[in-house]
Amino acid sequence: MSSQEIKRKLIENTKILIQKNATVTIKDIAEASYVNIAAVNYHFGSKEQLLTVVINEVLSDLKTYITDTIIDHLDDAPIEEKLEELITFIYNFSMENIGILNYLFLSKELQSESSGLLIDSFFSDNEFTRYIYEQLAQRMNIRSTSESFAKYIILFSAFSIPLFIQIAQMKKTGGSQIETFQDPEFRQHFIKNIMKMVQD
Numbered sequence: 001m002s003s004q005e006i007k008r009k010l011i012e013n014t015k016i017l018i019q020k021n022a023t024v025t026i027k028d029i030a031e032a033s034y035v036n037i038a039a040v041n042y043h044f045g046s047k048e049q050l051l052t053v054v055i056n057e058v059l060s061d062l063k064t065y066i067t068d069t070i071i072d073h074l075d076d077a078p079i080e081e082k083l084e085e086l087i088t089f090i091y092n093f094s095m096e097n098i099g100i101l102n103y104l105f106l107s108k109e110l111q112s113e114s115s116g117l118l119i120d121s122f123f124s125d126n127e128f129t130r131y132i133y134e135q136l137a138q139r140m141n142i143r144s145t146s147e148s149f150a151k152y153i154i155l156f157s158a159f160s161i162p163l164f165i166q167i168a169q170m171k172k173t174g175g176s177q178i179e180t181f182q183d184p185e186f187r188q189h190f191i192k193n194i195m196k197m198v199q200d
Contacts, residue, residue: 007043009033014054018099024051051103052117058100059121062093063128079139083191087159091182094163101163122156140198151198158194 001009013032017024026047030037044050066086077085094101104118122129133148142148 003043006033006035006039010035010040010043010050011054011057014050015058018051018054018103019097021099024099055100055103055117056121058097059117063121065089067128067131080191080195083194084187087187087190090159090163094166154198155194158190158197 010029010033014024014029017028017032021028024047026037026040029047029050030040033039040047040050044053066089120126129152132152133145136142136148136151140151142151
């Protein structure tokens with residue numbers, strides 16, 4: 001097996017392990033990949049560096065799905081319909097990636113790296129954020145970049161804060177479900193109130 005194949009195997013197996021587990025050891029990763037612990041350090045330098053690569057890939061896939069599948073696919077749909085589709089997807093993504101969300105929001109292990117990953121992915125000047133600002137400007141007749149950014153922050157906060165609260169509660173109680181967005185009636189009220197906040 002080539003060096004690149006081993007690296008890919010380590011990345012894919014780590015993704016699987018941290019989807020559901022709040023804590024993953026370097027031993028877990030090595031055993032799942034049928035390599036020794038030294039191989040993880042050789043290819044990535046440390047478990048933390050490997051986790052950073054994995055989480056970056058997951059966030060990249062998430063952004064691609066949001067832009068290609070939801071925003072572009074529903075190009076002519078009302079913004080409320082897009083928001084409902086987005087909330088449903090984020091709920092499903094969260095259910096499938098509890099461990100990854102834990103690393104992003106709550107884990108002390110990657111605290112400085114994970115906050116940097118979130119900022120770089122969703123708040124820095126990059127292709128994804130420019131695209132979202134452009135979509136908001138077109139859909140809501142926004143004329144300034146600062147207004148687009150303000151509305152984006154409101155939308156991002158509206159999605160992330162309930163998830164953060166649920167993940168924190170799950171960690172405290174040992175639960176394994178995120179219930180917030182499961183109720184369709186709640187989603188409708190949630191969307192209605194978000195629209196009130198972002199529309200003049």
